[in-house]
Amino acid sequence: MILLFVSLFSFSVNSNAKSITLGWAAWDPANALQELTKEFTAETGIEVNFEFVPWPNFADRMLNELNNKGKTFDLLIGDSQWIGAGAVYGHYVKLNDFFDKEGISMSDFSPATVYAYSTWPKGSENYYALPAMGDALAWAYRKDWFDRPELKSEFKKKHGYDLGVPANWNQLHDMCKFFQGREIDGQKRYGAAINTERGSEGITMGVTAAMYAWGMEYENPNKPYDMEGYFNSPQAVEAVEFYRKLYEDCAPPGHSDAYMVANLDAYKSGQVAFQMNWYAFWPGVSKEDSDGRVSGFFANPKQNVAAATLGGQGISVVKYSDKQDLALEYIKWFARPDVQQKWWDLGGYSCHNDVLNSPSFPTSTVYAQGFLDSMGIVKDFWQEPTFVELMLPMQEAIHDYVVNGKGTAKEALDKIIAEWVEVFEADGKL
């Protein structure tokens, strides 16, 4: 009996010693990664446990874990904005020596993703993550409705141009409004499911898609943290006003606190003609539409400039992990070009040049070209260690203006700048 107990105990100790835990958000790509990782376990014998946290709680859960120096996770696929905090507060292991030793070159990965997901300070050669999941905010539309001759001719008659992929935000608004309240197949349809979520980052990610396209800059390129006249420039104000117009004219009723899943649900249930969402969701949308008849996809439309909101994440080794060696082994495996190709094939968005530059890549899926286009024009929110403190006032002020209809766009942006100045002052940046 004692022998049995001892052998069971030693088995459990051994199995723990050869296992690591990876934390990420609970969404489709996480399931693809779980599938992919089976090959890693088969090759190395290292078990990988997964903890996927729903998006609304993802940042809270993971950042609390890091701040408390928790050992739950050995690997973390953290949002791009966390990289500053991960590096400055010492949550992530610096990977330069490991990359050099294993011959992993960052030049093998798309420059935009290396810049966004791996480096701190920005643009330096200090790497704290391997680009894991490229992503950007994009649009899906109901191609089957757009292809209907009666709707096409009615739209052309009204607007003088074809109903199709919008060339800019004005056209996007025209098309969304065209479908707003329209009855199709006996059901009332609406224009667009756009980001309006208040609690985490939703409305900020949505409104910045417009602000970037209008040419907004966060700060004076020659004077860091000087935001006056940049973040609240006339173009930025116009973009925020436009986003409110899009919400008022084109969102389905009750779409006042919506982000990824709510947008997806509104689209899948046939309520809306357009949805704004991350590329990460397109494999799921596309899978249900094998002949490509129902859905079409396109990159964020340009207005004054071509730009898109960056999503996506890098994979980092947690400094507090007792199994850093096993975690690094996973990163070494994940960085391999053949694994990256399988990652893309399973529905993950590889950032590896071998995958992205492959001649067959643009036609490999209906959204692949859009993804390539987007990754060339992405812009991200502040990646400062204080990004949560910067995000929350923006969430509140933009939601107050766009959804609540309070004040003006200029007032909202001024209010955000005032809060941001306070944050940067407390952080010693100003």
Next chain:
Amino acid sequence: MSVKKKFKGLSDKAVGWLFIGPTVLLLLAINIYPLVYAIKMSFTNFYANKIGREPQFVGLKNYIKVLNKEAIWEKMQVTASFMFWTLLLQAIIGLGLALLLNRKFKGNELLTTLIVLPMMLSPAVVGVFWTYLYNPQVGLFNYVVNFFYDLGSFDMIGSSTLAPWAIVIVDTWMWTPFTMLICLAGLRSVPNYLYEAAEVDRASKWQQFIYITLPSVLPFLLLALLFRGIENFKMFDMVVELTSGGPGSATELASINLKREAFEKWKTGYSSAFAVILFVTIFGFGNVYVKVMNKIKER
């Protein structure tokens, strides 16, 4: 050594301490120590997420900052309005239901059980399912309202005018049974002979209500409102699930703002000052309220 022998020689006072000792220790560890620590932190510029950065003493700066921040007063106003309307509605409806259920009729017990069901649910669950009930397209709430009075499509959660009422309605739905139960206990403690004497004195039903029922049940009602007031001052989960404090900041209660400052922005020193101010506020109001309540009881 037997237990009896072991404790032989201990004074009554010592035995008393032996019994309450663990509780006192627990109280000190999980209530008093965090409170003292929070008060200490409130005088510093501590950020819990900035590892290695030593907190510096900043005097009353955090308190001055909290009290001078316009946004904080907005949250306090939202909290005050939420408390006023929920307590008022729960007092009126709770007392009304208690009066109804105090009568003997068939199905009384079943009805009481059904009425108290909402307060047995988790506030987070309640928040989630009311978001569906309030859905302008498929929500039952909107359907029922439109059935009686055609308002067309309206969004309870997305409108800054309606959202504060949305949270008041849900809290009232959930917690009126609590007020009702306490009032019912009060009503059932009123001796019958008082009503019999009133009947003899030819007092009308209204007079019986004003001079017997209400004074008897009032201390119970005030106690229920005290509990509800304290709970609603700290209200968090249900509102977060229902509106996330939105639209904008229309339903951002003080406790939601405190959580955001403390555990999202990690402004530990500042949020400790805010927490101390909230604690002093509710403690002060609670004390005044209890004194008033005792005076009413003494009458």
